[in-house]
Amino acid sequence: MDTLLDSRDRFRHIMANLQGSRLISEVDQAVSRASGTLPAEQMAAEERGGVASRSLAHHQVSPADAAAARAATGRLTWKELPLHEPLFDGAFGCSVFQVPTFASEAECEGLIAAAVKFAALYEGKGQSLVRVPVASNSAARRLHSRLLERLLSFLESEMPALALSLFGQDTELASMNVSYSAGEPAVNIYKSGGEFKPHTDNEHLSLLIPLDGPGAFGGGGTAFWRTATHIKPDVPYNMLLTPEQNERNRWTPPDHCLKPALGTALLFGGAVLHAGLPVTWGTRPLFVMSFTLRPCFVSRED
């Protein structure tokens, strides 16, 4: 009974949040750069911050990092790309959200530098996509913690209805337990020929951040499909496609391909079908993090 009431309350809360909310259609929010503080400047201020005093679900975040994350979310705007009509008001699983300038240029550069330094460890011979786990080095870990903190603050303050529907709460997200898709968070480095075939990430939320602008490579970009499969109807479909079935000439064209500016966050739910399209020249570095948040239960000794 309690559970039923809880879920009804939760639903009411979601609907209340949606009244007049920005989530119903594609809307650009007004830019609130009241302070005019640039992320790079905030970063410099953060670097002077003190020792970690609280943990962000496995991550040590300095008070300065946490404060800067909160301040930084106020300047962020977002827009929604609905992949198809939601089945009901407040269904988020079928949209891609874009948050420009989510990561600063300096943060993108820092992640590239850290990934490139360790790429050789994860690179197979002739491989055109290398996935460098953030766990491989402390510089990348620190940048990842900062981005995660910023994302959770952003969700709490700017997209509480989304947070509530995904995680079951819209506050104290940083105290929840976070788990990631295997090998993530990571920096994907695509070279010519590199691609990521269509798939779903199957976690609560995926965050992609291009670390370099669309001028740095040809081809590439993240493709999205509206439907659960990208295979033409004449191909016999099963959940585990053979490589032959998954040939590109058997794909239906993607419904969208996004190549946003460096530092833009792309956010989407775990059921959204997407792919990294083949890079034809240059290098395409991308931060990727698919994660799930669960309540942090504390065992009690009676």
Ligand SMILES: O=C(O)CCC(=O)C(=O)O
């Ligand atoms: O390259 C992309 O845009 C997509 C990458 C991706 O989907 C992944 O790493 O899970």
Ligand SMILES: [Fe+2]
């Ligand atoms: Fe993915």
